[in-house]
Amino acid sequence: MSLVPDAGASRTALRGLVGDGLSDDEARTAYAAATWSTLVEPGDGTAGALIARYGAAEALERVVGEGTTGLAGGAGVTEEDVRAARARWLPRHGDLDRVLAAARRAGARLLVPGEEVWPRALDDLGVHAPVCLWARGDVRALSSSATLALVGARAATAYGTHVVTELAADSAARGVVVVSGAAYGIDGSAHRGALRADGTTVAVLAGGVDRPYPAGHDELIAAIAQTGLVLAEVPCGTAPTKWRFLARNRVIAALAGATIVVEAAHRSGALNTAHHAAALGRALGAVPGPVTSAASAGCHRLLREADAVCVTSAADAWELLGISGDAAGEPDAGDGGRTDERTRVLDALSGRRARATTEVARLSGLSVAEASGILALLELDGRVERSGDGWRRRSEPRPARLW
Numbered sequence: 001m002s003l004v005p006d007a008g009a010s011r012t013a014l015r016g017l018v019g020d021g022l023s024d025d026e027a028r029t030a031y032a033a034a035t036w037s038t039l040v041e042p043g044d045g046t047a048g049a050l051i052a053r054y055g056a057a058e059a060l061e062r063v064v065g066e067g068t069t070g071l072a073g074g075a076g077v078t079e080e081d082v083r084a085a086r087a088r089w090l091p092r093h094g095d096l097d098r099v100l101a102a103a104r105r106a107g108a109r110l111l112v113p114g115e116e117v118w119p120r121a122l123d124d125l126g127v128h129a130p131v132c133l134w135a136r137g138d139v140r141a142l143s144s145s146a147t148l149a150l151v152g153a154r155a156a157t158a159y160g161t162h163v164v165t166e167l168a169a170d171s172a173a174r175g176v177v178v179v180s181g182a183a184y185g186i187d188g189s190a191h192r193g194a195l196r197a198d199g200t201t202v203a204v205l206a207g208g209v210d211r212p213y214p215a216g217h218d219e220l221i222a223a224i225a226q227t228g229l230v231l232a233e234v235p236c237g238t239a240p241t242k243w244r245f246l247a248r249n250r251v252i253a254a255l256a257g258a259t260i261v262v263e264a265a266h267r268s269g270a271l272n273t274a275h276h277a278a279a280l281g282r283a284l285g286a287v288p289g290p291v292t293s294a295a296s297a298g299c300h301r302l303l304r305e306a307d308a309v310c311v312t313s314a315a316d317a318w319e320l321l322g323i324s325g326d327a328a329g330e331p332d333a334g335d336g337g338r339t340d341e342r343t344r345v346l347d348a349l350s351g352r353r354a355r356a357t358t359e360v361a362r363l364s365g366l367s368v369a370e371a372s373g374i375l376a377l378l379e380l381d382g383r384v385e386r387s388g389d390g391w392r393r394r395s396e397p398r399p400a401r402l403w
């Protein structure tokens with residue numbers, strides 16, 4: 001008995017999960033790809049090599065069925081690789097019905113390579129590309145010609161949160177799709193910034209799209225699915241694990257034309273995404289922070305060791321994507337209220353007497369966290385300076401410096 005049913009049975013099994021108009025071969029390929037996603041861990045190179053050599057359906061028949069001798073020939077893997085892989089894969093065989101039922105309950109969509117909506121940027125991952133994707137939301141988000149990944153620390157500071165929100169909102173307002181991983185800290189703020197600007201954002205999860213993670217971002221992920229897209233390469237019902245978070249990072253990097261690390265400690269997981277981006281030949285940027293801040297040590301490391309571009313504004317981000325500030329529409333003084341917020345903070349400061357952050361927040365009508373983030377940006381711009389435990393406005397702005 002064939003492991004991949006005929007086209008009619010494949011369409012029936014996948015009804016409501018795939019797009020209309022699939023040819024017979026595409027229907028069987030989609031069924032096989034969905035099955036592969038239940039067998040392998042993300043980025044399994046042996047599976048990728050076999051699928052590239054035989055196609056998803058034939059590779060599945062050969063791997064799970066009998067007569068697998070010689071399967072490795074011409075696929076760029078060894079017989080030992082295939083034997084070890086089958087030992088990993090076969091215990092998972094038989095999970096597809098459960099996965100498809102969970103996907104229907106979640107309102108998920110199955111995307112497969114070769115399909116019109118498949119993000120071809122993922123093909124750059126070669127044999128480590130996803131065998132398929134599971135999606136909730138508007139798959140048209142994957143067709144954008146301008147996609148920006150904004151990633152960083154979970155334990156973000158007020159400065160990092162403010163910077164990434166501004167970058168995401170300014171970029172999304174100009175049609176750039178913002179991609180991130182939906183984690184606490186920088187990721188969540190990137191998504192919120194894009195949503196605040198009524199833009200499009202894509203969240204790539206380490207677990208199934210029916211299992212929002214972290215749980216505290218349940219509402220945020222639901223909001224992303226309403227107007228943007230939630231993606232995962234693992235099937236519905238799959239729990240996130242440390243390995244899957246690391247593997248997920250390569251998908252974020254591949255989807256985006258440029259990756260910017262906004263805030264990251266010396267050993268932050270965000271650096272893993274940055275290195276994937278660099279390996280794929282994608283543009284890489286990093287936002288500088290105070291040299292005394294451990295939360296920005298990873299960004300400074302990228303600037304020093306990985307030839308990352310220094311990013312201090314949305315215009316810098318657009319430049320990485322090949323978009324000129326003029327073409328994108330340079331922000332005006334009242335854009336989204338963000339420039340106005342800087343003006344309010346400057347108005348709350350004195351050029352003679354230092355004022356504490358709490359006092360600046362009270363006088364400007366902002367929260368302490370918002371005021372703190374804006375003050376840090378203004379310090380980088382050379383427009384304010386620290387004085388004791390407070391802040392003071394400079395009468396004549398000087399060139400920004402980091403020391």
